[in-house]
Amino acid sequence: MKQLLSFVKKEFYQVFRDPKTLVMLFGLPVVQIVLFGFALTNEIKNANIVVVDNAKDIASQQIINKIEGSKFFTVQKTLMNSSEIDAAFKSGKIKLAVVFPANFNQDLLHLNKSSIQVIADASDPNTATTLTNYITTIVSDYQSQLSQNSAMPYTIQPEVRMLYNPDLRGAPNFVPGVMAMVLLLVCVMMTSVSIVREKELGTMEILLVSPVKPLLVIVSKAIPYLILSCVNLAAILLLSVYALDLPIKGSIVLLVAESTILIMTSLSLGLLISTITSSQQSAMFASMLGMMLPTMLLSGYMFPIENMPIVLQVISNIVPAKWYYIIVKAVMLKGLGFASIWKETVILIGMTLVFLVIALRNFKIRLE
Amino acid sequence: MNAITLNNITKTYNKGTVLAVDDVSFSVEKGEMFGLIGPDGAGKSSIFRMLTTLLLPDKGTATVGGYDVIKDFKAIRGILGYMPGKFSLYQDLTVEENLNFFATVFDTTIEENYDMIKDIYVQIEPFKDRRAGKLSGGMKQKLALCCALIHKPEVLFLDEPTTGVDVVSRKEFWEMLKRLKKQGITILVSTSYMDEATLCDRIGLILGGKVLSIASPSDTIKAYPEKLYGVKSANMYKLLNDLRSFKDTINCYTFGEYLHLSVTCTEDEVKKYLQEKGYDDVKFIEATPTVEDCFIRLLKEQNERNGNNNK
Amino acid sequence: MSETVITTNKLTKRFGDFVAVDEISFDVHKGEIFGFLGANGAGKTTAMRMLCGLSIPISGQATVAGFDVFTQPEEIKKNIGYMSQKFSLYEDLSVLENIEFYGGIYGLSNKEIKEKSKELTEKLGLYKEAKKLVRSLPLGWKQKLSFLVAIVHEPKIVFLDEPTGGVDPSMRREFWDLIYDAADKGITIFVTTHYLDEAEYCNRVTIMVDGKIEALDSPAGLREKFGVPTMDEVFYKLARAAKRSAD
Numbered sequence: 020m021k022q023l024l025s026f027v028k029k030e031f032y033q034v035f036r037d038p039k040t041l042v043m044l045f046g047l048p049v050v051q052i053v054l055f056g057f058a059l060t061n062e063i064k065n066a067n068i069v070v071v072d073n074a075k076d077i078a079s080q081q082i083i084n085k086i087e088g089s090k091f092f093t094v095q096k097t098l099m100n101s102s103e104i105d106a107a108f109k110s111g112k113i114k115l116a117v118v119f120p121a122n123f124n125q126d127l128l129h130l131n132k133s134s135i136q137v138i139a140d141a142s143d144p145n146t147a148t149t150l151t152n153y154i155t156t157i158v159s160d161y162q163s164q165l166s167q168n169s170a171m172p173y174t175i176q177p178e179v180r181m182l183y184n185p186d187l188r189g190a191p192n193f194v195p196g197v198m199a200m201v202l203l204l205v206c207v208m209m210t211s212v213s214i215v216r217e218k219e220l221g222t223m224e225i226l227l228v229s230p231v232k233p234l235l236v237i238v239s240k241a242i243p244y245l246i247l248s249c250v251n252l253a254a255i256l257l258l259s260v261y262a263l264d265l266p267i268k269g270s271i272v273l274l275v276a277e278s279t280i281l282i283m284t285s286l287s288l289g290l291l292i293s294t295i296t297s298s299q300q301s302a303m304f305a306s307m308l309g310m311m312l313p314t315m316l317l318s319g320y321m322f323p324i325e326n327m328p329i330v331l332q333v334i335s336n337i338v339p340a341k342w343y344y345i346i347v348k349a350v351m352l353k354g355l356g357f358a359s360i361w362k363e364t365v366i367l368i369g370m371t372l373v374f375l376v377i378a379l380r381n382f383k384i385r386l387e
Numbered sequence: 388m389n390a391i392t393l394n395n396i397t398k399t400y401n402k403g404t405v406l407a408v409d410d411v412s413f414s415v416e417k418g419e420m421f422g423l424i425g426p427d428g429a430g431k432s433s434i435f436r437m438l439t440t441l442l443l444p445d446k447g448t449a450t451v452g453g454y455d456v457i458k459d460f461k462a463i464r465g466i467l468g469y470m471p472g473k474f475s476l477y478q479d480l481t482v483e484e485n486l487n488f489f490a491t492v493f494d495t496t497i498e499e500n501y502d503m504i505k506d507i508y509v510q511i512e513p514f515k516d517r518r519a520g521k522l523s524g525g526m527k528q529k530l531a532l533c534c535a536l537i538h539k540p541e542v543l544f545l546d547e548p549t550t551g552v553d554v555v556s557r558k559e560f561w562e563m564l565k566r567l568k569k570q571g572i573t574i575l576v577s578t579s580y581m582d583e584a585t586l587c588d589r590i591g592l593i594l595g596g597k598v599l600s601i602a603s604p605s606d607t608i609k610a611y612p613e614k615l616y617g618v619k620s621a622n623m624y625k626l627l628n629d630l631r632s633f634k635d636t637i638n639c640y641t642f643g644e645y646l647h648l649s650v651t652c653t654e655d656e657v658k659k660y661l662q663e664k665g666y667d668d669v670k671f672i673e674a675t676p677t678v679e680d681c682f683i684r685l686l687k688e689q690n691e692r693n694g695n696n697n698k
Numbered sequence: 699m700s701e702t703v704i705t706t707n708k709l710t711k712r713f714g715d716f717v718a719v720d721e722i723s724f725d726v727h728k729g730e731i732f733g734f735l736g737a738n739g740a741g742k743t744t745a746m747r748m749l750c751g752l753s754i755p756i757s758g759q760a761t762v763a764g765f766d767v768f769t770q771p772e773e774i775k776k777n778i779g780y781m782s783q784k785f786s787l788y789e790d791l792s793v794l795e796n797i798e799f800y801g802g803i804y805g806l807s808n809k810e811i812k813e814k815s816k817e818l819t820e821k822l823g824l825y826k827e828a829k830k831l832v833r834s835l836p837l838g839w840k841q842k843l844s845f846l847v848a849i850v851h852e853p854k855i856v857f858l859d860e861p862t863g864g865v866d867p868s869m870r871r872e873f874w875d876l877i878y879d880a881a882d883k884g885i886t887i888f889v890t891t892h893y894l895d896e897a898e899y900c901n902r903v904t905i906m907v908d909g910k911i912e913a914l915d916s917p918a919g920l921r922e923k924f925g926v927p928t929m930d931e932v933f934y935k936l937a938r939a940a941k942r943s944a945d
Contacts (some may be wrong), residue, residue, distance in 0.1 A: 025802025029791060036790045036831075176447035225534075228439050228469050229492045230461070386441045426866035427837055524738060550864075553737040554892065554930070555937050579864060582930075594866060623899075624878040641873050643898035643929070644917065678868050686868045 039304065058331050060324040063149050065162050066320065068115040069107065072096065074123035078161075082135075082199045085157050091150070093102045108140050108182055109353050111345065113149045122352055127165070132174040140353045143179035146323055151179055184350045190263045195347035196320030199340040202278065203285045203314055205251060206244050208290030208306040214240050215302040216253065224386070233382050241286045248282045269356030277350065277360070280367050281343045285310070287374035288339070294381035314340040342366050388453055390542050390573035393440060396433075396447035398433050403445075407433040409596035410447070415575055415589075420568050421576040422587035424678065430596040432472055433575040435546045435607070437667055439469050441593055445597040452541050465493075468540030468572075470531050472547050478520030482511055482530055483517055486537060493538035503570070504533040506562050513651040525556025532563065543567070550585065560587050581679040599685040608676050611684065613637060617674040618655065619643030619665055629664050633657070646672055701728040703855055703886045704749060709758035709909030710743050718744040720909035721758060726888065731881050733752055734890040737937050741909040743859065751775045751886070754918050763854045765942075776804070779848035779856035779885075786844030789833040793824060796832060796847060804851035813882045820856070824943045840871035845876055846873055849885060858889040862896065897929040907934045912936050 041185055070086065075338050087094045091114075095316050099107065107113045116137035120126070126133035137154050139147035144367070155177045165173040184191045214237075217223040226236055254273070261263040267274060292309065296302040315321060317331060318340035335341050342363040349355040391414060398408040408412060408430045415421040422432050436442040438451055440460035454462045471603065477484050477596055486508075490497050501508075507585045511529050514522065519530060527550055535543060543563075549557040568574060576587070584604055591601045599608055621625045630639040635652040650657055654671060661669050672681075699934045705725035711719040713758055719741045726732045736742045747753040749762050749770030763777040770813040787796045794815055801811035819828045822842055832840060841861060849856050869899075874896065881887050889900070898902050898917045905913040905920075913920055913936060924932045 021802050021805060025799050028794070028802075029788065031789070032791050032795060153808045220478075221471055221473040222477060224471045225439060225469060225475050225489070226492065227441060228464055228467065229489075230465050230494065232491050369501065386436060400919055425868070427864035429866075446767060553937065554894070554933055558934070581867065595778065624882060627875075627878070640868075643895040644921075683867050683871075686866060 037348075038245060039301075041124045045376050053315065054168070054331075058327045059316060060326055061145060061149075061155075061322065062154035062326060063091055063146060063323070064326055066114045066146070066150055067112060068092050068117065068150070069095045069097050069099065069104070069113050071099055071104070071116065073121040074119045076124035078124040078133075079119040080125055082119075082158060082161050086154065087159065089153065089157065091153050104138065107351075108138070109355055110139075110348070110359060110385040113140070114146060115154070117154060124355070127173060127175070131171050131349075132176065134176040134178050136180070137177045138180045138182060141187055141191075142348050143183035143186055143323065144187040144189065145192070146189065147181055147184075151177075151181075155179075159375070190259070190265050191348075191352050193320065194255075194259050194263065194265055195344050195351065196318065196340075198252070198278070199281065199318060200311075200314055200345060201251055201255060201283055202248050203310055203340060205248050206282055206285035207289040207292065207310045208303060209244050210241055210286055211292040211296065211302040211306055212299050213244075214290070214293035215296055218297060219299060225281075227384060227386070233384055234379070237290055237378070237382065241290065244253050244289075245282055245286060248285075249279070251283075252278050253257075265351070268349050270356065271348035273357060274347065274350045277343070277367075279362060280364065280371065281339060284339045284367055284371040284374065286377060291374045291381070294378050313338045317341065318344050320344055325385050337370075339367060339370055388417070388421070388507070389414040389450075391416045391421075391449075391451055391575060392652040393434070393438075393449045396434070396437060396444045398430075398437060398442065398444050402483075403572065407442075407596050408420050408437075409600050411593075411620050412447075413591055413598060414603050415573060417476070417573055418568065418571050419588045420564065420576065420586075422509050423593055424579070424584045424682070425577075425593035426512075426579050426580060428594045431593060432546055433596075434593075435469075435544055435575075435577065436467060436470075439467060439544055444610055448613055466541040468535035468538070468543040470535045470543075470545045470548055473656070474532055476519045476534065478529065479518060481516050481518055482522070483515040485530060486533060489534040490537045494678075495538045496507045497537065499585060500537055500539045503536050503539050506566055507536075508533055510559075523556075524552040525559070528552055528556065528560060529559060529563075542575070545574065547577055547579065549578060549580060552658075557583070581677065584610070584678040590678065591659060592678075592685060594682075594686060594689065599689065600681070607681050611676040612620045613649040615674045615680060616648045616665065617672040618648050618657075618669060619645045620669045620676050626661075626666070626669075629661070629666075630657075633660055635655070640683060642674075642680070645670075645672065645674065647680060702726065703728050703764075704732075704760070704762050706749075707758055709745070709748060709760050710746055710756050711741075711748060711753065712756045716876060716931055717909055719748070719755075722909075722911045723758075724904060724911065725749075725857075726886060728886055729881055729884050730879065731887045731889065731926070733897050733899045734888065734906070734920040735892070735903060735933060736890075736906030740906040742906055744907070746857055746859060746890060749774075750780060756799075757869065766807055770940065777854050779851070779853040780859075781844050781848040781856070781861055782859035783861055784859075787832045787840060790831055791826045792831055793798055793819065793843060797850060798845075800847050806851055811935075814850050815866065818843070818850070821846065829909040838865045838872070841865060841869070842876055843878075845873065849880055853885065855868070855886040855888060858883055858887065862891065863896065868895075894928070894930045894933055897933075903929070907935060907936055907939070 070083055072083060077145055086092055104116050116138045120134065123133050135158060137151055139151050141147040158175050158177055162175045181187060256267070260267060288310065292302055293303045296305050317335040317338045323340065324335050346360045346363050349360050393414070395413050396408055396411045399406050410433065423434065425431055429471065433442065437444050437456060439450060440456050440463050443457060450456065451463045451467050456463060477488065480488065486497055497592065507529050511526050514526065519527065521529065523673060530557065531550070549560055563576060564576065589601060589603050592599045592608060602610065618626065618630065623646065627639065627641065630636055630646065630648055635650045635656065637649040639646055639648045658671065702725050702787065707723050708721040709719060710717065710721050722745060723785060723803065734742050734746065744753065748755050748767055749760065751767060751774035755812060765773040767774065782924065788799070791799065795819060797815045800812055804913045805813065827835065844860065862873050877887055891897070900917065902914065902916050904911050904922065915923065920932045921927065924935055926932055926935070
């Protein structure tokens with residue numbers, strides 16, 4: 020018994036004297052509760068939708084008022100035609116469109132039934148389903164209201180169209196997310212750990228003391244992982260297309276090019292981490308904290324970014340995965356071309372350059 | 388021109404709280420084998436790292452091959468060979484792959500300077516396809532030496548190359564160094580094994596960041612101030628305690644088979660004291676001081692100078 | 699005839715085909731300082747592990763402090779102390795906390811721990827430092843403290859595995875002063891070292907080569923037998939012939 024107590028006491032001393040353990044024990048749970056409790060939610064708020072009111076009559080007005088009144092939507096009333104609506108979806112500006120036919124009320128009065136078109140961006144099937152459900156609930160509420168005051172039941176049929184992912188499969192949503200994760204994981208963690216390992220083992224000392232230029236050392240570290248990641252990328256794409264039945268609607272070349280940019284971004288992030296950590300353990304820790312967590316939580320693939328508090332939305336802008344996710348969905352699912360994603364591409368390239376510059380500046384040509 | 392010079396070199400760590408190297412000055416001639424002898428933490432590795440341009444000194448200047456360690460570090464990095472404390476080789480590469488790699492890093496090939504390392508390499512050649520991580524301590528050391536020599540450096544820095552290696556390999560290693568010296572390479576080597584000191588041309592005894600003495604091994608020994616006796620009897624521990632409590636003892640400590648004793652009185656007076664204590668089998672010899680004895684002496688002097696500050 | 703605290707008879711340890719320790723036999727007496735020498739790979743560490751109850755031999759017999767190594771390893775562990783160069787004290791615990799911890803492990807009462815703490819810190823001259831983390835002590839002090847903590851429970855035998863690496867000659871001798879002191883009090887010391895001069899401080903020394911004991915005698919006896927003036931040369935003669943250390 021006494022032995023047990025001795026051990027327990029010692030363990031407590033060791034735990035409280037190690038800053039890393041303390042961070043994990045106290046810091047992480049607090050952060051998690053705050054994040055998951057307040058910030059990360061599947062609940063939708065203020066989703067951007069458009070309402071095309073071709074009827075402009077009482078019935079449509081009333082339904083639109085209800086939609087506007089709900090906290091779920093930010094409504095933009097517009098008179099777009101169908102190709103304009105398509106374009107709006109493609110650019111990712113809207114998540115849902117409600118289209119009222121020209122004789123909405125008239126049909127209700129004379130035929131006791133009418134229909135409303137509900138078009139949703141199903142590249143994120145969860146969001147699409149939720150939003151569609153909100154709309155259909157509002158519509159059916161109105162429907163019951165109407166039916167109350169009359170002898171004959173009214174029927175308003177929502178015609179739901181799910182864009183890009185008619186079967187509402189999960190794959191189109193998670194595959195881009197997984198692609199980002201895998202490429203980031205391999206490049207960031209492996210690169211940083213490999214460089215730091217040389218520091219730990221002492222072989223770095225000899226390299227530093229030789230005529231070899233530091234740039235060469237860094238580049239030689241990055242190249243194997245660059246190649247391996249390309250192989251990984253190929254594997255994922257092949258699996259998605261053939262095993263998961265997820266066709267690539269847009270240009271494969273563009274997709275590969277953009278993915279290569281992300282690989283560069285992660286390699287430079289890995290290099291940056293290697294210049295600020297001195298042990299393999301801390302390199303891994305930093306990679307987890309600086310890369311995995313933000314990618315999982317703030318890239319938009321598990322939790323929609325629009326639903327997070329402003330602070331997190333701003334932070335998500337510096338997560339490379341966020342931009343990559345937008346790019347991949349645009350190219351793979353929506354079949355878009357470079358013109359739609361040039362902004363995101365520029366941002367990724369910019370991040371890569373920033374990381375590289377900082378990493379090179381930090382790379383020490385001496386030991387301290 | 389001296390191959391290596393240090394002038395008032397000082398180095399601190401941790402924002403000045405740890406004084407690792409304290410105003411050290413010495414020089415090494417071309418083709419000389421200079422040994423830096425001292426225990427762990429004495430400052431040897433810090434000095435090495437400053438000379439190989441891996442660390443910047445806080446104060447002072449130093450040159451290697453005539454080049455300044457701060458301003459001309461690139462030039463120095465082209466002419467030095469370095470074997471740092473830990474065996475810094477790639478564990479997952481084979482012997483041959485390691486050698487090739489380091490040759491390329493220094494912009495040369497194995498064939499170009501093979502004659503430099505031939506003597507040493509033939510000993511590990513039978514294992515050239517074995518991974519470096521699977522070699523014994525002695526073999527790793529030979530490989531590390533080859534990798535440090537492959538580009539025919541002017542100055543060779545060996546930081547504790549024999550630590551953790553068995554006795555036989557240690558002897559062989561120093562034989563190799565002696566042969567290297569004949570080729571005209573300047574060698575600065577550090578070790579905590581005092582007996583290896585005798586193989587150097589000159590030695591610097593270093594402790595607590597300070598160099599306590601610089602001379603050839605024989606001169607260092609000649610400088611020992613008192614006569615040194617070797618004393619032994621059947622019960623060494625009792626003898627040790629009794630001699631330590633003797634009023635005229637300067638220092639008494641164990642030294643293998645005999646105790647080493649230095650006294651302010653004559654030999655006969657010591658014998659008389661021991662007889663009074665009941666010893667009847669004491670053996671007295673005159674002991675030639677070794678480098679270790681000199682070190683212990685210098686340590687004692689330093690302790691006495693520092694009073695109670697030294698622990 | 700003083701009490702025998704360790705007995706071994708043809709003790710052997712094999713790892714697959716490799717015979718690490720090959721039928722070694724020797725006895726150690728109470729209060730003896732027994733030196734165990736040999737090159738890396740000769741089998742010293744394996745032999746020591748068997749005697750500490752950390753590894754079960756394949757064949758042969760051995761008793762430590764009267765307990766059988768095959769059937770009573772737990773009893774052995776209670777009656778021995780152990781210190782190695784690689785690890786001994788917890789760096790992020792203070793001096794006192796380390797003493798408390800090891801005291802607790804070996805079942806000392808609170809009163810005994812208090813007494814021992816006082817004794818140890820006084821012996822080493824550590825007063826203010828007693829509350830400081832071990833990490834901040836210089837190497838020589840860590841070593842001496844490790845040794846004293848290893849015998850905090852006054853065991854019959856203490857095993858020291860290469861305890862004096864890297865410190866200056868003065869510190870090494872101070873360490874051996876502590877060993878002498880302990881031996882004087884009746885604790886048997888079983889020490890491995892690669893400093894050959896330390897072999898001289900032992901009452902008897904064995905030299906292991908390729909898993910076998912090639913020499914077992916007092917240092918003076920060995921020097922005479924091989925006709926050489928120092929233990930260094932004795933060792934060199936034996937180790938040279940070894941097959942195992944060569945690669």
